[in-house]
Amino acid sequence: MTSSQKDADITGNAPASRQPVILRAGTHDRLRRVMPESTRCAYTGDLRRFLTWCGDQQLLDVVPTLDDFDTLAAALHALLADGSDSHMVVTDYVRSLANAGRAPATIERALAAIAAAHRATAAAALPTDGPRAVLRAYRRDQATSGPGGRARKAAPVTxxxxxxxxxxxxxxxxxxxxxxxxxxxxxxxxxxxxxxxxxxxxxxxxxxxxxxxxxxxxxxxxxxxxxxxxxxxxxxxxxxxxxxxxxxxxxxxxxxxxxxxxxxxxxxxxxxxxxxxxxxxxxxxxxxxxxxxxxxxxxxxxxxxxxxxxxxxxxxxxxxxxxxxxxxxxxxxxxxxxxxxxxxxxxxxxxxxxxxxxxx
CATH class of the missing domain: 1.10.443.10 (Intergrase catalytic core)
Incomplete structure (x- = not known):
């Protein structure tokens, strides 16, 4: 006798099927507001640029046109769920940013945006060993290329x-x-x-x-x-x-x-x-x-x-x-x-x- 049959024998009724748990709108709103709005805005731009690059590399059939973090995060999830090697894709993206001469801080934020979107849609953490190794090599190249290759620090207002x-x-x-x-x-x-x-x-x-x-x-x-x-x-x-x-x-x-x-x-x-x-x-x-x-x-x-x-x-x-x-x-x-x-x-x-x- 199955457990369902036992439950039916005890209560005299067949057990009701369990309803799916759905988060309420207020819960979604609080989860969304955990991230400061300025950070969400910056991450949205970073995600849009990453997914556009993925489209140029023919990793995506359609690049989302909506400028919204959650929409872009869902597109990222679809990309990774499609069997793409996320570690290799992100590593190559960091290489492309370095080749374009982007500031190391800009690349760091792009990685943070991709990781945040990955956490929002997937259970496992995004592997970043490869991307960070490329970034370290890029920092070293900049440091040895003279003062012109180093990041400029904000001048202090005395x-x-x-x-x-x-x-x-x-x-x-x-x-x-x-x-x-x-x-x-x-x-x-x-x-x-x-x-x-x-x-x-x-x-x-x-x-x-x-x-x-x-x-x-x-x-x-x-x-x-x-x-x-x-x-x-x-x-x-x-x-x-x-x-x-x-x-x-x-x-x-x-x-x-x-x-x-x-x-x-x-x-x-x-x-x-x-x-x-x-x-x-x-x-x-x-x-x-x-x-x-x-x-x-x-x-x-x-x-x-x-x-x-x-x-x-x-x-x-x-x-x-x-x-x-x-x-x-x-x-x-x-x-x-x-x-x-x-x-x-x-x-x-x-x-x-x-x-x-x-x-x-």
């Missing part, structure tokens, strides 16, 4: 550079007031681009001692524990985080914006937070790419070194550089900027300073 940058911005326009607040707060918080653009108006609270800022989540903050920062009054009003934040919040209030994103788009007519025609969210929030463009554009207008790599990361690196130069403890710098204890990235910034200041 206090002197920050003062020069804010001095060329027009404080009589909403865009000028916003850009000053962006530069000063980005520096004072040692913020990543994603942290800066994720700030909401309600994350800023004025206190008798200055400005209290809540940074809700960060790139390396997997559990979204967040961090807080207390920014004191500055000596120079032009680069005082309290003054510049107050000026920008007043501008926002004049445009009837007291909630929502702190940093918003401004069109050429001075209108705030309109729905974008291209990349960007409907609430008018500034993108990380826009932050990078503002930093680079303002550095150029201020006459800073045109050969240096000015980017959104320049503010974060500048904070670490200036704090260490003034004698701040390395652990306090890490805690203030949200670096992990023992961060190799932070130590890299410090080594660059030590080579100049503590040269044996």
């Amino acid at each position: 206090v002197t550079a920050l003062r020069a940058m804010v001095s060329v911005l027009d404080r009589s326009t909403p865009a000028g007031v916003r850009d000053i607040a962006l530069l000063v707060l980005g520096f004072a918080l040692a913020a990543r681009r994603s942290e800066l653009t994720a700030l909401d108006i309600t994350d800023l609270v004025f206190t008798p001692n200055g400005l209290h800022v809540t940074v809700g989540t960060a790139k390396t903050d997997r559990h979204s524990a967040g961090r807080t920062a207390d920014l004191p009054w500055g000596i120079d009003p032009r680069t005082c985080p309290v003054h510049t934040a107050h000026a920008w919040l007043t501008t926002l209030a004049d445009h009837r914006r007291t909630t929502g994103p702190l940093l918003v788009r401004i069109d050429r007519h001075g209108r705030l937070g309109l729905v974008p025609t291209g990349r960007g969210s409907a609430d008018g929030r500034l993108t990380g790419q826009a932050v990078a463009l503002i930093v680079a554009r303002t550095a150029a207008a201020a006459g800073l070194d045109p050969h240096a790599a000015w980017s959104g990361h320049s503010l974060r690196r500048g904070f670490a550089t200036e704090a260490y130069r003034t004698g701040a403890d390395l652990l306090r710098i890490a805690r203030a900027g949200g670096w992990k204890d023992g961060s190799t990235t932070l130590h890299g910034y410090i080594k660059d300073i030590d080579r100049r200041q503590i040269n044996p």
Whole structure:
């Protein structure tokens, strides 16, 4: 007698067939939001380029046209399920990126995007020994080809550079007031681009001692524990985080914006937070790419070194550089900027300073 017959004998009824388990829409939404939107957007582009390359290699009959991470991940799953050797395909793709002269960091992100899509659709981890071996060889080739072949590091925005940058911005326009607040707060918080653009108006609270800022989540903050920062009054009003934040919040209030994103788009007519025609969210929030463009554009207008790599990361690196130069403890710098204890990235910034200041 089978177990089903036993169940039927005990209950007097035939057992009902088990219904398939289907995830609810809310569950799908939370799973989707585990990945930050900026990362999802970057990974989507990486996946699209990989699948386009697969199409050129005749590994795919049809390349998806929808610009959506989940759709592209499903196409990747179909490619791998079709019997293709995923390890060899990805290894050859890394070789093609290296031959095209892509930056090692760009190749690293492409690998991360492919691995993330693979995890989203398959049980087994994607083997990356071959791709990473090709990438290591490429890094070695770059290192031995002279300074021109090495990756350019973001130039640090020092206090002197920050003062020069804010001095060329027009404080009589909403865009000028916003850009000053962006530069000063980005520096004072040692913020990543994603942290800066994720700030909401309600994350800023004025206190008798200055400005209290809540940074809700960060790139390396997997559990979204967040961090807080207390920014004191500055000596120079032009680069005082309290003054510049107050000026920008007043501008926002004049445009009837007291909630929502702190940093918003401004069109050429001075209108705030309109729905974008291209990349960007409907609430008018500034993108990380826009932050990078503002930093680079303002550095150029201020006459800073045109050969240096000015980017959104320049503010974060500048904070670490200036704090260490003034004698701040390395652990306090890490805690203030949200670096992990023992961060190799932070130590890299410090080594660059030590080579100049503590040269044996």
